[in-house]
Amino acid sequence: MNICGSPWNGLCWNAFIDCASTHWRGNSPAIVANKLCLGVAVYHIWRERNCRIFEGTQKTSLVVARSIIDTIRCRLSYFNLKNHPVIALNWNVNSS
Numbered sequence: 001m002n003i004c005g006s007p008w009n010g011l012c013w014n015a016f017i018d019c020a021s022t023h024w025r026g027n028s029p030a031i032v033a034n035k036l037c038l039g040v041a042v043y044h045i046w047r048e049r050n051c052r053i054f055e056g057t058q059k060t061s062l063v064v065a066r067s068i069i070d071t072i073r074c075r076l077s078y079f080n081l082k083n084h085p086v087i088a089l090n091w092n093v094n095s096s
Contacts, residue, residue, distance in 0.1 A: 003090050029084045044068045
């Protein structure tokens with residue numbers, strides 16, 4: 001979330017979701033990046049939880065974090081970020 005410019009700031013889950021649902025409206029690239037970041041993080045954490053419970057496998061937090069970042073970077077690469085160089089720079093994706 002820090003890469004998106006939306007730091008967690010130690011909020012409890014409910015407060016974070018309330019804040020996100022209030023402020024993340026629209027389809028600007030910054031808002032889409034925030035929504036994508038949250039959705040991808042939840043998915044990867046949920047998947048890791050299921051692997052630990054049902055398969056007995058475990059990845060380190062660094063591996064899970066890297067998977068989250070790589071997935072977001074890949075998905076953002078499909079967007080035209082030419083007019084949004086900060087997002088392109090933050091996520092290290094081509095802005096053209």
